[in-house]
Amino acid sequence: MTFSLYDAVVPSNIQILGAIDALLDKAEKFCGEHDRAASDMIDARLAPDMLPFGYQVKSCAAHSMGGIEGAQAGQFFPDMKPWPTDFDGLHLAIRSAIESLKGLDREAVDALLDADTQFVFGETRLPFTGANFLLSFSQPNFYFHATTAYAILRVQGVKIGKRDFLGIPRVKA
Template sequence: MTFSLYDAIIPGNQQIVGAVIGLIEKAEAHCAETDGCTEEDLVQAKLAEDMLPLAFQVKWVTTHSMGAIEGVRQGKFSPDVAPPPATLADLKSGLARTRDELAALTAAEVNGFVGKDMVFAFNEMEIPFTAENFLLSFSQPNFYFHATTAYDILRHRGVKLGKRDFLGQMRVKAG
């Protein structure tokens, strides 16, 4: 069996983006059902004072999935430092857009990135990568970090979540 760059990145991103959409839906329900919990409370919630809030964590799930693919296409990735969406609905909408864009990718395109030069650029810093090393050693770890942190923030704030919510729709053997 051949295992490709597409196989290593895209199905996992699709799975976890879908799971994070589910987390946001559970957060919306939690706000509707819990006295004293506002959507703004959750969107701005942090695990620690020196960490960024839920809104940024969710935004960077999209940034380190489809945003990383766009960076590879352009040959340069710079972090999106614009403010994140301010509502759970807007966060969910961005995730849904990312889910749809990931579904539209072809294996041929993603596998064609192998060996392509690209650079991570932030302020004056530039780090050269090949596309596959950027995706596998930079964006993929960041993607899972931010998805996990979003889960942890919501769980810490009382949203009823379990491990299954984080895993999302697993790709099980058919038949």
């Protein structure tokens, strides 16, 4: 097997996004069974000064496909758009990211290895290579928001375990 930047980033993004998509189904089912409004779950937070479930889910798309698009454009801006406020919208954000990731050309991702990529936030400009942007910024952010989304559901009482977070690891056929 050869190995490249694509292998380091894209398959795991797809794996974990698939797990988040399934978690959304469990969360929605839980709301139905416990007579809780969807908005109650989507607005749930781990702490009062942390952002809610809906933001965490949206950020999984922003730091997977969004990170790659930033590297391709040479600049990544934090996604300040509002997050979806219903489960259909959250599913759409996740599934769109999965489809876009699946459609990526391997060579196009590998070509980002040394590409200049700036993280831009207000006056802040952080210069990265494409690889270091994806691996030392996007990827930790991606897993941070995916885990926080999981943790919010867990704290809210949804019956899930770490397997629901991991999704389908890439075992040998």
